[in-house]
Amino acid sequence: MKIGIVGSGLIGGLVGTLWSRAGHEVLFSSRHPEKLGGLVARAGGNARAGTLDEAIAFGDAILLSLPFGALPDFGRTMSEALGRKVVLDTSNPYPDRDGLMAEEVRQSERGTGPYLREWFPGVRIVRAFNSVWDQTLAKEAHRAPPRVGVPLASDDAEALEIAAGLVIDAGFDPVIVGPLDRSRDFDLGAPVYDTGMSGPEVREALGLPA
Ligand SMILES: NC(=O)c1ccc[n+]([C@@H]2O[C@H](COP(=O)([O-])OP(=O)(O)OC[C@H]3O[C@@H](n4cnc5c(N)ncnc54)[C@H](OP(=O)(O)O)[C@@H]3O)[C@@H](O)[C@H]2O)c1
Numbered sequence: 001m002k003i004g005i006v007g008s009g010l011i012g013g014l015v016g017t018l019w020s021r022a023g024h025e026v027l028f029s030s031r032h033p034e035k036l037g038g039l040v041a042r043a044g045g046n047a048r049a050g051t052l053d054e055a056i057a058f059g060d061a062i063l064l065s066l067p068f069g070a071l072p073d074f075g076r077t078m079s080e081a082l083g084r085k086v087v088l089d090t091s092n093p094y095p096d097r098d099g100l101m102a103e104e105v106r107q108s109e110r111g112t113g114p115y116l117r118e119w120f121p122g123v124r125i126v127r128a129f130n131s132v133w134d135q136t137l138a139k140e141a142h143r144a145p146p147r148v149g150v151p152l153a154s155d156d157a158e159a160l161e162i163a164a165g166l167v168i169d170a171g172f173d174p175v176i177v178g179p180l181d182r183s184r185d186f187d188l189g190a191p192v193y194d195t196g197m198s199g200p201e202v203r204e205a206l207g208l209p210a
Contacts, residue, residue: 001166004059005029006052010134011090012065013039018141018170020045029055053081061086061162063129068105068112069098075119082120086159088128088166089116092188111184113153126154126163131186132172136196141171149202151175151186173199177206 001024005016008028020026020043028036028043029052036049056062056078066074068091093102093112105115116125129137131151140148150172154160164174177185185206186192192205203210 001025001162002058002060003027003166004055004057004062005065006055006062007065008036008039008049009065011129011137012063013043014134014138015063015065015090015129015170016047017043018137019166020047022169022171024166024169027055027058052078056081056085059085061088061166063088063090065090065129067091067097068093068102071116072101072119075116075121075123079120079123082123084124086124086126086156086162087120088126088163090129092130094188106189109184111181111187113180113183116183117155117180124154124156124159125180126152126156126159127180127183127186128152128163128167130188131190131193132196133194136194137170137172140196143171145173146198146200147171147173149173149175149192149197149199151177151192151202151206153177153180153183153186155179173202175199175202175206175208177208 003026005012005028016026026047028049033049040047040049093105095103150167167174
């Protein structure tokens with residue numbers, strides 16, 4: 001699959017690399033694409049670098065891995081270009097980094113999902129890879145089962161299936177939790193957040209079928 005990585009930092013760089021090594025075509029993007037040479041070389045495969053616009057145009061699927069505070073503006077300017085692409089969003093609202101808006105999202109107790117739905121109208125957003133620390137992902141990808149669980153939430157059933165396949169290709173166990181409103185079950189602060197739980201452990205903790 002063609003995958004555009006929007007935000008090629010710790011998570012975007014790592015997950016994009018896992019996909020490139022699994023045989024996907026990956027375009028890493030940055031506001032400074034000229035700085036991505038090392039990442040592209042390490043990722044191997046057919047990986048290359050470009051601008052954010054190029055990554056969005058390129059990907060059938062997009063990994064959105066930005067500071068949470070950047071999302072309202074990004075959604076406003078990019079939702080039309082994202083169209084019906086499958087967009088996996090990894091972001092978490094940290095008030096220290098993202099400011100008052102993150103505090104507001106956390107205090108609302110609605111979880112991130114309803115906000116993403118509002119900021120990205122009509123876009124097939126899947127919450128993914130937000131609840132596992134980058135160093136856990138780096139260390140445990142493709143380990144012998146039970147693999148690390150990566151919870152997923154989306155309002156779009158087909159997007160969830162595509163995202164689940166991409167989680168498997170990256171070397172983890174996809175756990176489909178439900179619609180975007182269920183994002184709160186694995187958002188920052190939830191009991192399964194940053195625990196490194198395996199897929200079966202996440203399912204048990206969230207009361208999902210084994
Ligand atoms: N690190 C973790 O363990 C972890 C785990 C799960 C989820 N998350 C979440 O995933 C997201 C990414 O985390 P990360 O650790 O990968 O962060 P990161 O290393 O800081 O990478 C984020 C990237 O976003 C780009 N960026 C920053 N502000 C932007 C803006 N206003 N517009 C466009 N691009 C912008 C930057 O790229 P350029 O400067 O090159 O453009 C940066 O490399 C965050 O929301 C984080 O909370 C992190």
